[in-house]
Amino acid sequence: MKQLFTSLVIGATAAVAFSTASAADMTGAGATFPYPIYAKWAESYKAATGNGLNYQSVGSGAGIKQIKAKTVDFGATDSPLKGDELEAEGLTQFPAIMGGVVAVVNLDGVAPGAMKLTGQVIGDIYLGKITKWNAAEIVALNPGLKLPADEITVVHRADGSGTSFLWTDYLSKTNAEFKTKVGAGTAVKWVVGVGGKGNEGVAANVQRIKGAIGYVEWAFAKKNKIAHTQLKNKDGQFVQPDDDNFKAAAANAEWTKTPGFGVVLTDQAGKASWPITGVSFILMHKTQADAAKGKEVVKFFDWAFKNGGAAAAELDYVPLPASVVKLVQDSWKANLKDASGKAVY
DSSP, X not given: XXXXXXXXXXXXXXXXXXXXXXXXXXXXXXXXXXXXXXXXXXXXXXXXXXOOEEEEEOOHHHHHHHHHTXXXXXXXXXXXXXXXXXXXXXXXXXXXXXXXXXXXXXXXXXXXXXXXXXXXXXXXXXXXXXXXXXOHHHHHHOTTSOOOOOBOEEEEESSOOHHHHHHHHHHHHHOHHHHHHTOXXXXXXXXXXXXXXXXXHHHHHHHHSTTXXXXXXXXXXXXXXXXXXXXXXXXXXXEOOOHHHHHHHHTTOOGGGSGGGXXXXXXXXXXXXXXXXXXXXXXXXSEESSHHHHHHHHHHHHHHHHHOHHHHHHTTOBOOOHHHHHHHHHHHHHHOEETTSOXXX
């Protein structure tokens, strides 16, 4: 797993097969945010059942396009589709895993978790207003930290990305000028910076460029030993990314009141809440042209919900609560049908 993960970071994002593909294998495409846990689940599922998963870690935007075009069995996105779009496309959506997005930096002498940042300051950095690491705004947050006079290089996603959606949604909620000039979205018009494709590309650029700042899924930062920062949450507390703080952000999510379970967990209240917590979603067509494939996708995620919790925790993701899993299973029964109208699950 570690070798695979490293190869992804230093190489371009590409289609990655978790097993030798065969006609019976499931195909999926989309978000890079959940890639590490999907890889682990797929490896274990293949060993347990003999059935494989071929998943393309190409970003949420590409995953949405592919499921709409019916070129894959499921799409994956970290930016949930709204109810009207799901209805128009004949899609159903359900959550699969939760985790966190973190700010990462490349600064000599700055250890992981040592630096404190706020959404206001990061927004100003991404607007090109704060350009040096020893700027007064950053120094004021980090009086005990020796900060260099290095230029800041902003790194952002170059592709349509649910990770970018979570990042820009958070910055839009905490920096009014960022909301006006850039806004929240899977693909936005960046003011400054260099792009990287996938979490892998952003991580690689931050590791390569001294003075860089970027954003990646927490597992990418931790596994590749990239220095993350603390963030100030809605309650004014500086917090570290960890499972308990991701769970705290999700504690009050109103799953049943949002079409397609499309909750957004950025900037949630609570003293322990990590402010850029996100949910990764799966998209499937309500009418399954290949009912056997549709059933296999559901069986895979059902197996993962029941057996994949330990692997998720090991990779710093948060499994769905049992109550939410039950809601997802009910949605499969109600929404996924074969061509004759018979339930797939």
